[in-house]
Amino acid sequence: MVVVSVPAEVTVILLDIEGTTTPIAFVKDTLFPYIKENIKEYLQTHWDEEECQQDVSLLRKQAEEDAHLDGAVPIPVASGNAADELQQMVQAVVDNVSWQMSHDRKTTALKQLQGHMWKAAFTAGRMKAEFFADVVPAVRRWREAGMKVYIYSSGSVEAQKLLFGHSTEGDILELIDGHFDTKIGHKVESESYRKIADSIGCSTSNILFLTDVTLEASAAEEADVHVAVVVRPGNAGLTDDEKTYYNLITSFSELYLPST
Ligand SMILES: CSCCC(=O)C(=O)COP(=O)(O)O
Numbered sequence: 001m002v003v004v005s006v007p008a009e010v011t012v013i014l015l016d017i018e019g020t021t022t023p024i025a026f027v028k029d030t031l032f033p034y035i036k037e038n039i040k041e042y043l044q045t046h047w048d049e050e051e052c053q054q055d056v057s058l059l060r061k062q063a064e065e066d067a068h069l070d071g072a073v074p075i076p077v078a079s080g081n082a083a084d085e086l087q088q089m090v091q092a093v094v095d096n097v098s099w100q101m102s103h104d105r106k107t108t109a110l111k112q113l114q115g116h117m118w119k120a121a122f123t124a125g126r127m128k129a130e131f132f133a134d135v136v137p138a139v140r141r142w143r144e145a146g147m148k149v150y151i152y153s154s155g156s157v158e159a160q161k162l163l164f165g166h167s168t169e170g171d172i173l174e175l176i177d178g179h180f181d182t183k184i185g186h187k188v189e190s191e192s193y194r195k196i197a198d199s200i201g202c203s204t205s206n207i208l209f210l211t212d213v214t215l216e217a218s219a220a221e222e223a224d225v226h227v228a229v230v231v232r233p234g235n236a237g238l239t240d241d242e243k244t245y246y247n248l249i250t251s252f253s254e255l256y257l258p259s260t
């Protein structure tokens with residue numbers, strides 16, 4: 001087994017979710033299909049609720065920013081409350097979400113609505129989040145060694161908490177010291193990692209970020225964050241240069257903490 005040593009200055013481990021703690025297949029085959037299959041009914045049922053209206057407003061704002069993109073779907077503003085118009089609005093939101101998901105967009109607007117929709121499925125016990133077998137034992141070991149463990153995912157903080165609170169391993173939310181999503185900035189922008197360090201109250205060089213996406217690893221590294229790229233079944237392949245350049249791990253058990 002190849003072992004990657006964690007630098008002594010690291011006190012915080014920052015984890016990506018999809019492709020790092022959790023199989024991409026769980027996201028693509030369970031979480032995302034749930035949205036596609038249930039969005040119309042969800043919007044029709046919850047349309048008049050404030051949370052749903054806030055989600056629609058954010059999606060509309062995003063649609064305005066996306067107007068120049070090929071295939072982007074606008075969301076009109078309602079002028080009255082005729083039933084026909086409501087159905088047109090619902091359909092526009094369905095089409096917009098479907099278009100964003102077909103491009104695997106990571107917009108805050110899309111992720112916020114998805115989180116709200118998953119809430120019903122997780123809290124009713126209809127869905128349980130999957131974690132790779134090495135994740136929970138490693139996080140427990142790191143915490144026993146005095147490390148703080150945070151999550152940084154494009155999935156909304158609300159959705160992250162649902163995953164950790166309703167997993168096949170039970171409620172493991174207490175293992176996580178805090179959560180970040182795209183509200184702090186996008187994962188491919190180095191400024192996001194500086195803001196995360198500020199928010200935690202540490203230096204960027206005290207953080208080790210584990211992710212499957214090299215663009216994210218590169219942004220973090222630019223901010224002086226330590227990184228290791230996680231190679232899991234189903235993840236996108238890496239180029240030979242990326243394989244040579246980055247520390248690679250296939251399991252969290254391959255990380256060696258000097259203090260353990
Ligand atoms: C709460 S994570 C749900 C999956 C998701 O929506 C997503 O975009 C995951 O992206 P990540 O940044 O964790 O790779």
Ligand SMILES: [Mg+2]
Nearest residue numbers: 016018019212
């Ligand atoms: Mg990922």
